[in-house]
Amino acid sequence: MTAGEPAPAGPAPGKDRIEALDALRGFALFGILLANLPYWAGLPFASPEELKALAGRIDLQAFSAFFNFVLDGKFYTLFSLLFGLGFALQLDRLERRGADGLRIFRRRMAALLLIGCLHIFLIWDGDILTLYAALGFALPLFRRTSDRALLVWALAFLFGVPVAGVALCAAAGIEPGAPLFALASAITAAQGIDNAKIAPIAFVGHGGWHEFVVWQSTGWAYNYGERLDNWRIAKVLGTMLLGMLAGRYLLRGQLLENRRLLWIVLVGGLVIGVPANLAYAHLPPHSQASWSSLIGTAPQGLAYGAAFLLAWPHARAVLGLLSPVGRMALTNYLTQSVVGDLIFYGIGLGMMGRIEILFVYAIALVLYAGQILLSRWWLARRRQGPMEALWRRMTYGAPSGEGAPLAA
Template sequence: MIRGVALLGVLLMNIVDGFRLVPTYAPGVAAEEALSPAERLVDDILYIFVADKAMTMFSMLFGVGLAILLERADRQGQGVQLLLRRLLILFAFGLVHAVFLWEGDILMPYAVAGLGALFVIRLSPRLLLALALVLPAVYPLLLWRWPHLFPQGGPSASAHHRQALAVYAHGTYLEVVAFRVPNVFGVHAQFVLLRGFAQILGNFLLGIFLWRNGVLRRLESLGTWHVGLAVGGMVIGAGYAIFRVVLQPARPPSSMPIALVRLGWNMTLQLYAAGYGAALLRALQRPRARAWLIRTFAPVGRMAFSNYLAQSLLFTTAFYGYGAGLLGRVGIVGAVVLGIATYVVQVAASCLWLRRFQYGPCEWLWRALTYGWRPMVTAIRAPGRAS
């Protein structure tokens, strides 16, 4: 259920900042866009309440999944070998996704960070928590000490941005793929290794800690501590996001302020996402809310992999020149409406699919490749029907 809620936030940010505009291959070169007051308001709301928070919560849940799978693998006598195979297969999925569908792929970074998690996954919960809280500081420290690793703007970057706009707005599918490949192995690889790896790994380890510590195993006896976490996490996280929107200077005078601002952002993201998660756990303790949340969001969360890839297929076809050619023609408000409508359709489609099958199509394929056998895909008995 929580994964399904997080997927909504991921979808909204991907369509607003990714699909509807030319892919940002050139750091420091933003798409020129005149925003109306309504669009500016929606953009600020997304930035304060959704941007990076949904992805952080989603990646924490990926860590929970790693911990659960390790327990099952240990019972089967396979240990981390099973997780290693599963992550390598995920990397292959991500590579195909990034090259042939959308370069904003997150599957490869997840696979790489997951492989890193295998080296420390058996550490004590305290050490896992310590690493989880320290790792988000890695990228800001790199940005401060070695800013040349993260060039911003410049004539070559601007020229590359203009070339990307022309290719994605008017190119054929093969031209888009040919243009995309060097970026996948260039800027995307830099993101994985220098910018995203430590942050994502920290989120994974926090999720592993939450599972190993038993927080998600005893929902009925949580007490009231999660209420404080929900309120505190969201207040602190939203407060810092508002600071970045309203009070942060547009151009800090040196790399050190940029790094400090990014450090504060990274360090509050986990608290903010944990606050959202705690609020959902609190809602689960209310029978009516629990029934509605599970019924609405659990199916789309169970098929998150399939739904994520379906979003890439749908929106690249809608926005790129070889499809409907909507690139640069849809504003933020229109993108949000389109994203919500798509999510509603995916919720309904996921419910219908899971009435018949146990897994989504991509989940089934991933599982089949991991275990080397065909997972059960027989029909699940629907109410009032014979099995």
């Protein structure tokens, strides 16, 4: 390569990685696993008798309050933030090397969308990759926006659009997700099954491959119907835009080093998030479309991230154990889905509805500990995880270097 010739396009080299963000991504992935477990266990669609069996030795009302206060929505907030931050970092790195950053980013999102579609249709209907990829195509629209305007857009999508949308839809008697729910019922009916007579735990948890295929054929519609109802799509876009802003601060050396800013995010997030989430946990309706969830989820999730980064210099030896998991976020996220299917669905062990929720979380701890060990082992021998390597090959056309993970 001659002097002045642009560097070849390709993933960012390993020396450009930021270990604290890898660890934060690993932390977010752990939280997402914990938040997904009640679905696999069967809690959302269990009968009263099944709920008693699932509760076992714990008070289910207390568990529900804990889940809503601590877990629900907080960790996808962190993941979405890191995704937007990663866009800012990747575009900067590519353009500094003379590459067409936007073209490569769009290829990257197209590849992620394909992986997400395979995931949501074939493995698990709770997929988040399709949403991230679809919204990722919108991020370049904001790349020339000033910091102040970007913050305004982020807050508008994060709070203004969902709050106004819920209020307007309620006043007009509109249920945004209803058409998708109706479509799901029609798909089920077309396969000769009466949706109203399905007992979900018996159907997918204890059924075979036919039941699993039927479940997956409609799960995507229920998934996005719920996301329309609770306005998660707007909230995720708003959080991604906050991540873009954080990425700009990071590139200027004003994020990880700016402890005053991190303390402001931590304290502000707790001041807003804790009262709102206490209301969400204890006052009906316990819905992600309630004012308490719309107002409190993102600030508390951001407070988690700020607390993690503030603790990083003092607890790097411990928190750094999560870095390999974060570096292989795509591989580990997909692995969690496969393992969840094999443990809880009828195509595997069929444990849905048969394991007390306390033991379900014990399984999660074992699974995540295994992912820490396996990720560390793999990265000692390879430069990136297997799905990360595939994603980059789909993006760049040939394997090369290390590159940034799912959300960076």
